[in-house]
Amino acid sequence: MEYVVYIGTLIAIYATLTISLNLLVGYTGLISIAQAAIYGVGAYTTALLALNITHDLLISFVLSAIAGILVSLIVALPSLRLKNEYFLIATMGFQAIIYSLFMNLDITGGASGLYGIPHPTLFGYTIRSSFEKFLLAAALAVLCYVCALRITRAPFGRLLRAVREDEVAVASLGKSVFTIKFSVFIFSAAFAAAAGTLYVYSLTAIDPVAFNLDESVFIITLVIVGGSGSLNGSVLAAALLILLPEAFKFLAIPEAIAPQLRQVLYGLLLVFFTRYRRQGLIGEYRDVLK
């Protein structure tokens, strides 16, 4: 039972990460490969706060989100000059630099990470059980979904898609492409960092490997498999791709190669969807990936 709750928590966290990245990738056309780094900034901020200052959940959320947003604004800078491949490579650079900070700074505990993180408190109530933490993660995912839905259906959502299609045209109508791009980055980073907060409190320990380049590639795989520009797709992909490797447990697959097989499966899905079904599982618009 404990394990089922854990898987549920993971699905909720990845759904949040995928939706927040989808706003960048699917709606605004900014294919960033640094989402795991922002998620990590949120996670490390929460962990350091909890170990040293406070494990109040709301304060953790707010300060982690601020940290995530500040870092993401730096990551967002190249988007003003670089497109497609080159923007992706620049974000990959930031991903590597931030990961290297997690790995090598003294304060982040280096390769072994941080552990023994206390349970969070909310209005004086200590949240201990993993089921309560699952409910929190699910609530965050729902909140992220609803906010993203509101944004994409509002006139601002049309503006995002317009930036994706033709930046120059948007600028020529007097809209600030700079403001639009940075707003999306801020939204995306706030939720990614919040996902990091809940990840830390669920696991009560973190190490840098959870926030490396592979993880960023995995999140972008979720966006593409679900369908770039489809919020339902993001949720579906997060659920499917987290659950799928669980099926290995029922098949007679040796313990040693199961993790490798999982990665191969994710790689195959990424190749399959970019090759044969660029609109993803339930996306409609295939030209996001032009």
Next chain:
Amino acid sequence: MSVFAQLALNGVVAGSVYALIALGFALIFTSSRVFHFAHGGVYTFSAFAGYTALVTLQLGVIAGFLAAIVVAALIGVLINILLYEPMKAGAVSPFVAMIASFGVLIIITHVVAMIWGSNPVVLSRGGQTTVYRFGAVYTTDAQLLIIGFAIALAGGLFVFFRHTRLGIAIRAMGNDSELAEVVGMPARRLRHISFIVGSALVGVSAMLIGLNVGIIDFNMGMDIILMATVAMIIGGLGNVAAAAGGGFVLGLIQNIAIWKIESKWQLALSFAILIAVLLFRPSGLFGERRPAAGL
């Protein structure tokens, strides 16, 4: 002073390693405009193929190299035939092919781990390593081989792309595949050749580098392809010899920086340079004045 000289030499060795990988990577980029990240996977797989021939089956050094080269060329051209060419034919941009290439890199990397295990293995041709000493600077025969091969290859490819019909044809095709086909160039075949040659080169490099380091592991292609990307962008896109130049610059900076900065920051430093070059000098240090398409 001798510390500096040794660091500079280490830099040249590291730079040669990056240059070797970046050369094939840039050759493939020049002809197809795809950032072929799966090149890192080809590198890993060919090193392990060489390991099987050389260490497991004891077939000798030449067979080891041959196995690596053949396997690399085969995987490289297969990726092009099965993935990039159909995408190109379907008018999908090289950008999407680049994302797919990440997927292929992940697949190959973990297939290697499934076949050969996830622990590092020793790649050795047996016998003693010859150490050379120039003043206070030490180097080995394997290192000199890497440096020599990298310089010869960079020079050879520079001449090839400047002065031979085939080289100029490949560059032209990279710039505009349709136009090249209209004027009668066998564009598909030229790309296949580029993938075969570029991948064969990474097969040779994988063996040279593996023998120099002495151990190989399934994850090694991931890091090296990132460094090749940095090298290619620092050097300048769309110019194969420039990518090698970028590799040397990167290796030198990384190693000379050890003088002042702890070595654990090498990777972060490299990517900081990458971002700076992308933002402020997108044509690279040695690239053509006109930046590559899309930049």
